[in-house]
Amino acid sequence: MTRPLYGLLAEFRSPGDLVRAAHEVHAGGYTKVDAYTPYPMEEVIEALHLGHSHVPKLVLAGGVAGLAGGWGLQYWTSVIDYPMNIGGRAFNAWPAFVVPAFETTVLFAALAAVLGMMALNGLPQPYHPVFNVPGFATASRDRFFLCIEAADPKFDREATGQFLRGLGAEVTEAEE
Amino acid sequence: MASAPHTEPRIIGPGHTFATVTDKIASLVLQKKTPLGWFVGFAVAFGLLQLLLVSVALLLARGVGIWGLNIPVGWAFAIINFVWWIGIGHAGTLISAILLLLRQQWRTSINRFAEAMTLFAVACAGLFPIIHMGRPWVGAYWLLPYPNTMGIWPNFRSPLIWDVFAVSTYATVSALFWFVGLIPDLATLRDRATNKFVKILYGMGAMGWRGSARHWNNYEMAYLILAGLSTPLVVSVHTVVSFDFAVANLPGWHATIFPPYFVAGAIYAGFAMVLTLAIPLRKFYGLEDFITDKHLENMGKVLLATSLIVVYGYTMEAFMAWYSGSTFERFMIWNRMFGSYGWTYWVLLFCNLLTPQLMWFKRFRTRAGWLFAVAMVVNVGMWLERFVIVVTSLHRDFLPSSWGMYSPTFWDWATFLGTIGLFLTLFFLFIRFLPAISIFEMRTIVPEARLEEERT
Structure with a gap:
């Protein structure tokens, strides 16, 4: 039995690529989106319009x-x-x-x-689906990830995957 | 995120990337073999820690009579060492909080171990007032407001209670700040550890941190606010410590210069200790790319600036003693310079007035050996400063009939050396098991982190 899909994880090699992709993803109307970066990046937070912290x-x-x-x-x-x-x-x-x-x-x-x-x-949180992606450990080293969740209203397994690949990312499916 | 142009001295060695800084710093912790030198250093530190255990055990069994303090010098080593240690802690908070708010990027590679230094120094400091009570389990109701069967409360009009609140808040907030800074690095260690047990341990500390942008958003805000809260806090702590003295009516203590003079002295002593730790650390672990000559030079400059403020404090103490026209104040400063303990005052001036003047010269500021030597002299000097303030003021007060002399016993020295053992033991464990340099903050200063539009 296959596990349900959590979302599509796009991997970028440089911070600049991620910032550009974040702008595109926001412009594309996706809302259930998160980025994973090895250090805090204000540009990504702004590009995804995550709003002010409480x-x-x-x-x-x-x-x-x-x-x-x-x-x-x-x-x-x-x-x-x-x-x-x-x-x-x-x-x-x-x-x-x-x-x-x-x-x-x-x-x-x-x-x-x-x-x-x-x-x-929501910490401590011992489990999260993105950890199921084999290469995700590099998110705490030198890789930049962007995840569009399957729960997003605009999400479509094929189209969203194509869209992310078009932004120059390697795309992996993250399972729940 | 703008970095310094290449003409300026670098705060990070050339050629570093996200991957290299991560691998280098993580490898200090995750390496297979612990260097032999670490074991040697740890053994010495651990030996001194045993001396502390023996000293404290004997103290609890026999009472404070094993120390040399007695009326009129009732404070002596316990308070000298308390103020010395707590002062040392201040540089860690200054580096992690105040220099963060001032956007001093060079703080990035030294803040983590400086914060660790703060925590360990505060632990050593906190020990002294506690064991000074002789029977600390009886003394708790004087200090902590807890509902007790006697129905009594601490006296909040006393500076000693202010001190309890200031130091315990300082210890707690420093630990929080340090731990928050560690979370992303613990996640890095979790992701890079190959041993499953090690992975689980660091994973528990990282609490499931995954570098999410939503998390970073809250994280950065919390970190900035902690820096903002720590800044007035650190100033308040040594101010309150100085109130322990300044609120008393004793000549030599009762001075309005004390709060700023103590705070500057704390930063001065703390930077000397940061240098004392940073220079061997970067040498033995090959961290010259991260703790560069630029860092050492900057710390030398801070040392010089704060030493001048401290010397201003000494000058004002002497001036006010004369200007006050008070016989007792005038006698106090004369006794300090030429009395029974006069030599301590002149050694103090050699350590804190003359020696730091070397820092005017770039030649001395940029040589690790010289800086280390100056830092050691300053460590001694700042300890002597507290000796001078505590002992020379107490041993000659208003009435000659109550004059006396103080000399430390073996157990005074053993307890003091023992806390150095405690401090070094904790520090050795820290550099072995936790990243001594903040990995995620180092990633922000490598050239790769600059986005294209900023690069040109």
């Missing part, structure tokens, strides 16, 4: 939570739950609270950045 919103939320949590912890412990007169300093010594609150803000914002990035990317 990480900054999560970081803002994390930072606000860290600030509120850090400040709240200090206020509650020092003023409400356990007020201690130390050297006559005010219980609500807000200038002193700035430092730990700043640190918790940074801590929560950084955790939000990393965990948010992982969540948005």
Whole structure:
């Protein structure tokens, strides 16, 4: 029994070829598309119109939570739950609270950045169909891939394959 | 992605491609045979680590009395070593975060091991305040706000609590930054490993990373934001460390120059340590193409610039002591220069004022041997700086009746040497099992990465 088709994987030898192909694929109306590159390429992200990342919103939320949590912890412990007169300093010594609150803000914002990035990317993800393609290991070395998923409304096994080969790629079928 | 024109000194050796940088750096980890030199170095480091274990075990059994500290010098080695190590860590964050935001491409080949250095240095630093408590398991409620059966909370108006928050946040964020940078490289190692067990191990670390453009989109944003968050964080950490001193009323500590002076000193000490590690690393692993003379020269320049800021700090300390008109402040600086520990001050000036002046000359900046020698002198100098600040200020305070002297014991030295063992052990393990240079970032600076329209 053959496994269902995930998509067509096109392999390019240079970053320039991939960027050109990405523009063509977007112009061709394909939407369920992804590229695989050995390093981050802004040009490809722009060419495929992947839009802006949502990480900054999560970081803002994390930072606000860290600030509120850090400040709240200090206020509650020092003023409400356990007020201690130390050297006559005010219980609500807000200038002193700035430092730990700043640190918790940074801590929560950084955790939000990393965990948010992982969540948005769906990591950890031990299995993905593109790994079934024998040459895909070079995507983390020196090859550039572009994948059009079978789920794309415009996808047609023959026509899409022809289209990708026309862009100068070696095309392989990726199975689920 | 624009690279420097070819007339400028290169930040990467000629002829490199995506494949060559990948293969070279990955081969350091995936090689079949570990070089003999690695075992020799690791054995020395591991031996020193055992000394740390013995020292800490004895400390926990017998208490801080095995160290030479006593009133009036109650801080001594524990805090000197803490500040020394934490300062060293700062260069790693500066390279990985601040130089990234400033688009300094030369940071690319040194950021990974500098970040590792940061983590290991912070681990060594964190150990000292903890073991300084003598019975750390009893001391946790002073430092960490956790609900305890006594119903009490830490005093958030104390700089020592600020320090706990700053250092623990710094350690966590540095580890996150380092790990995020490693993910794509772990994927490279997963894809290139031939041994199935090794493949699975790196695969777990890579978490299924496949270099998807959608992933890179979020990844780059997260990485940039982490750099942006780390920049004020790193400045805050040594500022808070300096508050441990500056908030106290002791002459020699109570100075407004402390925060900027400490931050500059931290970067200065850290770059010296980066050089100390980078020069042998590039020599023994043949990485001259990646850590080029241009990198060493740039680091030499940073060393010079930060040394001048540190020397400005020394000058201002002396000037303010005189200008304050305070008897105690004037006595403090006189005692620092000509008192019982006066020699440490002059050695300190030799290390941190005179020696870095060699960095004005290109001849010294571009020779690895000279740079290494200067870096070692600076490592010693920055340790002495903390000795001078901690010990000479404490041992002569306001009342002559409370004056005293401090001398370290064998166990003081053993603990300090032991943390050097811990640091080096971790570093040796790091260069053996993880890519010491960021592979994916190196790919962005090879000529191949320039798109056609940018190439001309």
